[in-house]
Amino acid sequence: xxxxxxxxxxxxxxxxxxxxxxxxxxxxxxxxxxxxxxxxxxxxxxxxxxxxxxxxxxxxxxxxxxxxxxxxxxxxxxxxxxxxxxxxxxxxxxxxxxxxxxxxxxxxxxxxxxxxxxxxxxxxxxxxxxxxxxxxxxxxxxxxxxxxxxxxxxxxxxxxxxxxxxxxxxxxxxxxxxxxxxxxxxxxxxxxxxxxxxxxxxxxxxxxxxxxxxxxxxxxxxxxxxxxxxxxxxxxxxxxxxxxxxxxxxxxxxxxxxxxxxxxxxxxxxxxxxxxxxxxxxxxxxxxxxxxxxxxxxxxxxxxxxxxxxxxxxxxxxxxxxxxxxxxxxxxxxxxxxxxxxxxxxxxxxxxxxxxxxxxxxxxxxxxxxxxxxxxxxxxxxxxxxxxxxxxxxxxxxxxxxxxxxxxxxxxxxxxxxxxxxxxxxxxxxxxxxxxxxxxxxxxxxxxxxxxxxxxxxxxxxxxxxxxxxxxxxxxxxxxxxxxxxxxxxxxxxxxxxxxxxxxxxxxxxxxxxxxxxxxxxxxxxxxxxxxxxxxxxxxxxxxxxxxxxxxxxxxxxxxxxxxxxxxxxxxxxxxxxxxxxxxxxxxxxxxxxxxxxxxxxxxxxxxxxxxxxxxxxxxxxxxxxxx
Numbered sequence: 272x273x274x275x276x277x278x279x280x281x282x283x284x285x286x287x288x289x290x291x292x293x294x295x296x297x298x299x300x301x302x303x304x305x306x307x308x309x310x311x312x313x314x315x316x317x318x319x320x321x322x323x324x325x326x327x328x329x330x331x332x333x334x335x336x337x338x339x340x341x342x343x344x345x346x347x348x349x350x351x352x353x354x355x356x357x358x359x360x361x362x363x364x365x366x367x368x369x370x371x372x373x374x375x376x377x378x379x380x381x382x383x384x385x386x387x388x389x390x391x392x393x394x395x396x397x398x399x400x401x402x403x404x405x406x407x408x409x410x411x412x413x414x415x416x417x418x419x420x421x422x423x424x425x426x427x428x429x430x431x432x433x434x435x436x437x438x439x440x441x442x443x444x445x446x447x448x449x450x451x452x453x454x455x456x457x458x459x460x461x462x463x464x465x466x467x468x469x470x471x472x473x474x475x476x477x478x479x480x481x482x483x484x485x486x487x488x489x490x491x492x493x494x495x496x497x498x499x500x501x502x503x504x505x506x507x508x509x510x511x512x513x514x515x516x517x518x519x520x521x522x523x524x525x526x527x528x529x530x531x532x533x534x535x536x537x538x539x540x541x542x543x544x545x546x547x548x549x550x551x552x553x554x555x556x557x558x559x560x561x562x563x564x565x566x567x568x569x570x571x572x573x574x575x576x577x578x579x580x581x582x583x584x585x586x587x588x589x590x591x592x593x594x595x596x597x598x599x600x601x602x603x604x605x606x607x608x609x610x611x612x613x614x615x616x617x618x619x620x621x622x623x624x625x626x627x628x629x630x631x632x633x634x635x636x637x638x639x640x641x642x643x644x645x646x647x648x649x650x651x652x653x654x655x656x657x658x659x660x661x662x663x664x665x666x667x668x669x670x671x672x673x674x675x676x677x678x679x680x681x682x683x684x685x686x687x688x689x690x691x692x693x694x695x696x697x698x699x700x701x702x703x704x705x706x707x708x709x710x711x712x713x714x715x716x717x718x719x720x721x722x723x724x725x726x727x728x729x730x731x732x733x734x735x736x737x738x739x740x741x742x743x744x745x746x747x748x749x750x751x752x753x754x755x756x757x758x759x760x761x762x763x764x765x766x767x768x769x770x771x772x773x774x775x776x777x778x779x780x781x782x783x784x785x786x787x788x789x790x791x792x793x794x795x796x797x798x799x800x801x802x803x804x805x806x807x808x809x810x811x812x813x814x815x816x817x818x819x820x821x822x823x824x825x826x827x828x829x830x831x832x833x834x835x836x837x838x839x840x841x842x843x844x845x846x847x848x849x850x851x852x853x854x855x856x857x858x859x860x861x862x863x864x865x866x867x868x869x870x871x872x873x874x875x876x877x878x879x880x881x882x883x884x885x886x887x888x889x890x891x892x893x894x895x896x897x898x899x
Contacts, residue, residue, distance in 0.1 A: 274438055278431050285424045292417045298345065298352025299410040305351060306403045308338050309366070310396050317392040320377055321385060332374060339367060354409035362402035369398050446474040453481060462489035512652045515543045519656050523663030529553075532667065533565035536660050537635075541567045544653060546637040547617065550574075551625070551660070553633040558582060561634060569638070573611045585612075594624035594631055596654060598645050612638065619643045623653055627661040635660070696733035703729060735803075738767065753788045754815075760792060761813060764799045773812040780817035783876075790856050791822060791874065794849045798824040798872040801846075806830075806870060820876040830864045849874075 312335040319328040342363065345352045353359060373395055376383065383391065449466060456464040464485055466478040519539055526532035533551045541549035548568035552561040561580045577585065599620045601613050612620065621637040635657055645653075703725045710718035754776065761772040783791065795813065802808055806828025814823040846862060849872075853860045857877045864870035 274435065278435070281427060281431070285420070285427075288420060289417065292413055292420070294350055295352060295354065296410060296413055296417070298350040299354045299406055299413070301349055301351035302342060302345075302353040303403055303406050303410070305338055305342055306399055306406065309335065309399045312338065313392055313395050313399065316377065317388055320382060320388055323382070328377070335370070339370065354406060354413060356405070356409050359402070359405040359409055362398070362405045366395075366398050366402055369395055442472075442474070446478075450474075450477065450481065453485075457485060457488070462492055508648075512543070512648075515539055515652070516655060516659065519659045523659055523666070526663065526667070529564065529664065529667055532660070532663055534567075536656070537565045537567045540635060540637065540653065540656060543656075544621070544637050544649065546621070546643075547640045548638040550636040550638075551633060552580070552636065554631055558631050564633070570615055573615055576611055594626055596624075596645075596650055597622045598643075616640050621645055621653075623657050625657050625661045625664070627658075627665045632661055632664055693733055693736050696729055696736055700726060700729045700733065732804075752782055753791065756788065756792055757795065757813060757815065760796060760799070761811075764803070764811070768803050770802070770808060771810045773810070775812065775814040777814075777816050778818035780820060783820065787856050787876070790852045791876075794852050794860070794874055795822060795824060797849050801872075802826045802828065802870075808869065819878045822874040822876075823871055825869060825871040827869045830866050830868050830870050832866055833862055833864045 312331050316328055316331045316335070319325075319331060341351065342353050353363070373391060376391065377388075382388075453464050453466050462485060465482050468475050468478045468482070519536060522535045522539075523532060526535065533553075537549045537551045540546075546568070548566070548570075550566045550569055551564045553564045554561050559582050561582070563574060563578050566574050599622060601617050601620055615638075617638040617640055619639040619642060621639070621643075623635040623637075624631055625633040625635060635653070637653075703722050707719060707722035707726065710716075710722055754774075757774060761774060764770070765772045799811065802811055802824070806826045808826035808828030811824065811826045814825070815821070846860070850860050853874060859875050861873040861875075862870065863873070
């Protein structure tokens with residue numbers, strides 16, 4: 272601002288001086304013109320004297336006096352100024368004195384001669400010319416001074432431009448360049464960049480503001496990096512914990528035994544919690560005893576001594592009516608029954624109950640040789656892992672129960688099959704043996720031969736029943752389709768009996784569940800067994816409809832009157848077994864027969880939901896396939 276004010280003052284002064292000198296020059300030029308009029312008035316007055324025009328002479332004399340007065344006083348409105356100097360003033364005084372003398376001469380009664388008048392006028396005009404020359408010399412001086420001043424101002428303008436550019440570079444461009452370089456460094460990531468504050472002007476204030484901004488950015492960046500590091504560490508911890516949960520879940524799904532599951536779990540729990548030792552204990556139904564399932568890092572001496580703990584004998588185990596996670600400081604006490612943990616150097620015990628459906632299955636124990644604090648996140652993670660363990664243990668228990676139930680069911684099936692077939696045949700043989708013994712004792716030859724024949728027939732039937740049971744038990748269902756199992760059953764039946772069999776399949780549907788397939792196969796086998804025993808048939812046809820599932824076993828045997836009530840022979844026993852099996856899977860069994868027209872056993876399975884949605888679709892063309 273100071274530099275600009277100085278240059279503004281110089282510019283105003285130069286402009287003012289230029290205007291003032293120009294105004295003076297204009298006034299001097301006007302004075303020269305006015306002095307030229309004095310020459311004109313002089314010539315006109317001389318002519319008026321020659322013509323003796325007194326009135327004209329007086330008018331011109333007054334105008335001449337007015338011009339002299341105007342030159343003496345000047346006029347600012349025109350403008351008209353005489354550039355006075357000593358020479359100009361002397362010339363003007365000469366004109367005035369000469370004009371006074373000349374006016375007296377020209378006003379006398381005696382007029383001068385023409386030659387004298389002309390000489391006087393020329394002499395006076397010469398004085399006016401000398402006055403004009405003096406004015407022009409003064410004007411030339413002012414003009415020269417104006418030229419010198421203009422050259423000086425041109426030099427000043429050049430110097431001012433140079434000074435302004437230098438000051439602009441030093442005071443504006445250089446700070447702006449430094450600011451730009453500092454911004455580039457900040458943009459490149461150097462948040463420690465600072466600008467020197469070298470002045471108190473605007474750029475100094477801007478530098479201070481830049482430094483404050485850079486400091487705020489650096490602080491914010493450092494805080495952000497710290498928060499990112501903390502968040503990254505937290506995410507890594509959570510990732511590790513999720514990975515641990517995933518490994519626990521994978522291990523629980525792959526573990527084939529409780530020992531394998533417990534061993535893998537205790538290793539993961541110890542690693543995740545950073546414990547010095549970890550133990551998984553299993554509890555009985557009454558929660559009175561705790562047995563070590565697996566241990567990791569626990570001394571063998573302690574593992575042997577505390578393999579089975581009674582509730583209340585140690586810090587482990589007794590959890591009261593409300594099981595929860597406990598952090599127990601191990602303190603040496605005189606009344607401790609089992610001070611093994613303290614003797615081994617452990618200071619803190621963490622006990623987490625293994626529970627499922629509010630039922631305690633056991634406990635996880637973590638041992639620390641130094642003081643340890645269990646954070647809420649770690650507590651939640653360990654409890655989640657323990658819940659996975661409890662679910663896996665319960666799953667293994669359920670699998671074991673399923674296996675036991677399957678074995679029991681298979682045994683029941685064997686017992687039922689033996690009871691319904693071989694047991695009855697053996698009972699019949701027992702009766703015939705008693706009859707044979709009586710006939711031999713009485714010497715009744717006919718009764719003896721009849722009993723021996725019955726025994727032979729019974730043994731043959733018992734042998735056939737045994738072979739049939741072996742065929743039944745070796746038959747396995749296909750998870751995808753029952754067709755293969757049906758073909759195998761018919762092939763074995765045809766091979767044993769010599770009866771021709773056909774299999775007719777129609778429609779398409781979802782495959783049957785394996786357990787349903789097994790029951791269907793047993794019912795089909797029972798129907799074929801009745802054909803073998805009673806039908807005296809030469810051909811058997813098995814028709815299967817897949818939508819919905821319907822199985823029909825039709826023979827061309829002797830048949831029977833299904834409306835007549837009969838004694839419970841083997842046929843009715845077989846039908847009863849079939850109806851029991853059908854009831855177990857929600858199916859229905861119908862028997863259609865007439866003397867001489869063969870027998871048809873129809874097994875209809877309940878309609879599946881997906882099949883019900885497709886109701887009304889046309890079945891595919893039947894395909895009839897005859898077994899060789």
